[in-house]
Amino acid sequence: MAHTVTLIPGDGIGPELADASRRVLDASGIEFEWETVDAGEAVMAQYGTPLPEHVLESIRRNRIALKGPITTPIGGGFRSVNVTLRQVLGLYANLRPGRSIKGLQTRYEDVDLVIVRENTEDLYAGIEHMVGRDAAESIKIITREASERIARFAFEYAVANGRHKVTAVHKANIMKLSDGLFLESCRTVAADYDGRIEFEDRIVDNMCMQLVQKPELYDVLVLPNLYGDIVSDLVAGMVGGLGVAPGANIGLDAAVFEPVHGSAPKYAGLDKANPTAMILSGALMLRHLGYPTEAQRVEDAVRDVIAAGVATTYDLGGPAGTAAFADAIVARLEN
Ligand code: NAD
Numbered sequence: 001m002a003h004t005v006t007l008i009p010g011d012g013i014g015p016e017l018a019d020a021s022r023r024v025l026d027a028s029g030i031e032f033e034w035e036t037v038d039a040g041e042a043v044m045a046q047y048g049t050p051l052p053e054h055v056l057e058s059i060r061r062n063r064i065a066l067k068g069p070i071t072t073p074i075g076g077g078f079r080s081v082n083v084t085l086r087q088v089l090g091l092y093a094n095l096r097p098g099r100s101i102k103g104l105q106t107r108y109e110d111v112d113l114v115i116v117r118e119n120t121e122d123l124y125a126g127i128e129h130m131v132g133r134d135a136a137e138s139i140k141i142i143t144r145e146a147s148e149r150i151a152r153f154a155f156e157y158a159v160a161n162g163r164h165k166v167t168a169v170h171k172a173n174i175m176k177l178s179d180g181l182f183l184e185s186c187r188t189v190a191a192d193y194d195g196r197i198e199f200e201d202r203i204v205d206n207m208c209m210q211l212v213q214k215p216e217l218y219d220v221l222v223l224p225n226l227y228g229d230i231v232s233d234l235v236a237g238m239v240g241g242l243g244v245a246p247g248a249n250i251g252l253d254a255a256v257f258e259p260v261h262g263s264a265p266k267y268a269g270l271d272k273a274n275p276t277a278m279i280l281s282g283a284l285m286l287r288h289l290g291y292p293t294e295a296q297r298v299e300d301a302v303r304d305v306i307a308a309g310v311a312t313t314y315d316l317g318g319p320a321g322t323a324a325f326a327d328a329i330v331a332r333l334e335n
Contacts, residue, residue: 002031003289006058006065011040012263013273013322014068020275020326021066024301025282027333028294035062039081040070040263051081059089064289065256066282069263079126082258086119091249091256092146093153094119094228095284098235101244103307104316108238113211114163114220115235116154117228118182119249121146124225142178142224147185153250154222155193165198165219166190169207169227182224208234236260243274243315244306246281248288255288257281271321274313276302279329301332 009018022034037055044050050070059065072080085091094117100110127139154166168186172179183201190199202210204227211218211234223231236245242261249256259277267273279302286295305311311328312318320328 008067010068011071017278067258091251118150122225151186151189168201257285
């Protein structure tokens with residue numbers, strides 16, 4: 001039976017990466033029916049919104065989507081499609097694994113971290129207003145319900161994936177109420193896993209330094225939305241950059257898989273961007289659908305092509321374009 005998946009190519013480099021990812025996943029041995037729908041800048045004029053209702057309906061119906069990056073204007077313009085999607089569909093958990101890839105020149109070896117980022121509240125709740133002309137307020141929302149839910153997701157992920165420790169990351173020394181509640185919620189949930197999964201907490205600034213100095217001490221990190229966003233780019237940088245960092249947004253009723261990186265407008269249409277992050281997001285999707293063997297095959301094929309070093313994109317030091325990189329991965333899968 002073919003799996004129907006909503007495919008949102010996105011803006012900038014998104015369409016090229018979506019095409020590359022679709023071809024690789026079609027070679028994974030699992031049959032997909034791709035329902036392609038457009039969101040982002042390109043559809044603004046036609047629908048008056050970057051996120052038309054039929055896009056949401058498609059994801060609700062199929063319960064699964066693979067998505068390219070979508071541009072968010074800075075300052076004015078429409079609200080982030082990415083943030084809206086996560087909130088509207090209740091995709092409360094943002095999973096971002098950061099794992100070193102053999103053959104990839106980076107400052108670190110053997111990094112193996114998993115970021116679990118709360119995806120629906122914090123400063124991303126979008127509650128902002130001006131106070132007179134010369135001051136602005138953004139309101140940070142942290143609830144016990146969302147914090148316990150994300151902490152439980154992190155612990156359940158740790159149990160299901162053979163990980164040994166969860167570290168809660170916060171700034172509860174300064175934001176005693178909001179971050180204090182996040183930490184308290186993590187502690188409450190941790191008690192249910194006592195003796196099975198280790199638990200500790202770190203203040204976010206210290207966490208950044210520790211990750212740079214001794215990443216091997218950490219395993220699964222659970223963070224509120226903003227720190228999760230920032231720390232996941234830090235971890236992406238440790239394993240080879242945004243071009244290789246995959247992600248998943250998971251809720252009770254749907255899941256949307258997408259790279260950590262944005263739409264990199266300067267490379268749009270140039271066949272230059274690295275498709276790895278979106279392809280590895282597709283591998284996370286395969287795992288989510290219950291195909292760990294096929295997911296592993298895709299991950300191994302990507303790793304093999306990177307280790308061989310001849311068909312990779314500019315950011316990995318190679319001479320190939322997006323399509324040729326994907327061709328090499330497809331060829332590995334087909335052999
Ligand atoms: P970006 O991730 O697009 O680019 C940051 C840097 O990484 C750039 O130098 C870019 O060229 C490089 N890069 C990113 N992806 C790459 C790839 N696959 N291969 C090679 N190099 C790659 O971040 P930005 O410039 O801050 O954002 C651009 C736009 O994307 C903004 O409108 C932003 O809001 C949006 N954005 C969207 C998402 C999403 O859709 N989930 C995430 C982040 C940013």
